[in-house]
Amino acid sequence: MNRLNFLKQISSLFGISIITTYTLESCNSNELDEDQNVLTEDEIIYNDLKNKTTENGKYLDGRILYVDITHDNFSSLNTVGEFVNDYDNYILILRKSDDLFQTFSNCCPHLGTFNQWSYSNGSFRCSNHGNRYGTANGAISNCGSGRTSGNLKQYVTTINQDILIVDFEG
Numbered sequence: 001m002n003r004l005n006f007l008k009q010i011s012s013l014f015g016i017s018i019i020t021t022y023t024l025e026s027c028n029s030n031e032l033d034e035d036q037n038v039l040t041e042d043e044i045i046y047n048d049l050k051n052k053t054t055e056n057g058k059y060l061d062g063r064i065l066y067v068d069i070t071h072d073n074f075s076s077l078n079t080v081g082e083f084v085n086d087y088d089n090y091i092l093i094l095r096k097s098d099d100l101f102q103t104f105s106n107c108c109p110h111l112g113t114f115n116q117w118s119y120s121n122g123s124f125r126c127s128n129h130g131n132r133y134g135t136a137n138g139a140i141s142n143c144g145s146g147r148t149s150g151n152l153k154q155y156v157t158t159i160n161q162d163i164l165i166v167d168f169e170g
Ligand code: FES
Pocket: 108, 109, 110, 111, 112, 113, 126, 127, 128, 129, 130, 131
């Protein structure tokens, strides 16, 4: 993600006033890194997110979830084809390829089971009744709708260095 897109995303998350605050703080205090270089706005925001995800690897701010994929709680995401079922936020986070992370509702479209998922060959399988659901866009099968096929509901997921940004509005 380039700098402009990142700032746009952050500004939509926190509101322009927060960006302004960050800007003013960076101008006023000239936050420095360990080599005494003045931090950029991007670096200040990134460092703030790293601090907020230190405890358990994630930080929920309204409808935006930040996940530090270097945290032990999300170490599965270091491997392509692995996923994390985050019960707190009702989501499955999948590392689909080296560069692509996807986030889905963990609610089975069939009867709503959330904790019996496995992943292989591009789809999730719920072992409660053995139905499989895809990871593509469109043809969404919603939580507990009784459907036995289709794709899981997906949330827009981007990455800034090693922090995933999941937009529950997306
Ligand atoms: S509840 Fe998931 S397949 Fe039936």
